[in-house]
Amino acid sequence: MTASGGRGTLTWELVGVHKYALGAGEALRGVDGAVWVLVLDGDVRLAADASGAEALHAGDAFHVDARTAYRLTALTRAELAVGRLLAVPPLPSPLVAREFADRHRGIAELVRICPLDPACGQSLFAASYGGLIQAAMLQSLDEDERDRQGPDPQIVALMSVLDAHPGRPWTVEGMARVAHLSRSSLGERFRRALGRTPAQVLREVRMRHARALLATTDRPVEQVAFAVGYGSAAAFSRAFSAYHGTPPQVWRSDAGGAQRGESGAARQGHEGAEQHGRADTAVVDHGAADGRARGDGHLEGRHLQGQR
Secondary structure (H helix, E strand, O other): OEEEEOOEEEEOOEEEEEEEEEOOOOEOOOOOOEEEEEEEEOEEEEEEOOOEEEEEEOOOEEEEOOOOOEEEEEOOOEEEEEEEEOOOOOOOOOEEEOOHHHHOHHHHHHHHHOOOOHHHOOOHHHHHHHHHHHHHHHHHHHHHHHHHOOOOHHHHHHHHHHHHOOOOOOOHHHHHHHHOOOHHHHHHHHHHHHOOOHHHHHHHHHHHHHHHHHHHOOOOHHHHHHHOOOOOHHHHHHHHHHHHOOOHHHHHHHHHHHHHHHHHHHHHHHHHHHHHOHHHHHHHHHHHHHHHHHHHHHHHHHHHHHHO
8 A cells, every 4th residue: 555745655565453462571472574563552661772762651653664673561461453564665663653542543443443354365445554554653753753843933923923912803714814824724733732722822812911901900891801802891701701710800809919918928028127137037038928929829829720
């Protein structure tokens, strides 16, 4: 089966896929040549001459070619799907794909419920197995390479625009145009770079600006709503309450109280130092710092509660 991609036309010829159960400390034996392995359950240790040793966990997959000497040992009770390959293109060996089962759920489920018996012969179904697995492994390799290259420049640029203009009437289509991407590509880039959708990230940006305006200005809630892109105070209050667990007016009151408590603690520390003399300054300052920590903890707890 051939599959084409950025690395040229490649061919994986998969003979069969079998399941193996290993006890803790047991090594995989009797499988020679090039293989592809998916860890269905448990934890294993892959030791290869070319790359040293590393632990693999349920959902991870790897490939080794026929020239790579390796040893696979179960760290816990483990279940493996092992596919034997006849023809393998020149690829890194070993080639490890972390979280393969999460990235390619359909293929992993196919391998789990329908192992390939060599007795089936080279039917269309059997021949397609190798191409599916190969394409998924190459996609995982490409994704890992992009991750190693650092932040996605188009997403970084878009995030800068969102942060500078949270009040614009943004849509996903509008964000995609700014990033010069299709809507589907934008969603995939956000998922890969940030683990969230564009709409979720936009909401986080707007909520961050809203908190800053509520805490540092006396603007009415309606003005804050318009400044961060909401058409009415009611819509903003609903969104803010859903995100933080408390309405913006209450959040502002709590934030102001915490800031006043922090200032009061600092004043008490200063007065105590004057009354007790220079020798007690460190003790009083320590008390003031504790007051500030309590105030900060109140604010942080409120924010985390809203996120939940």
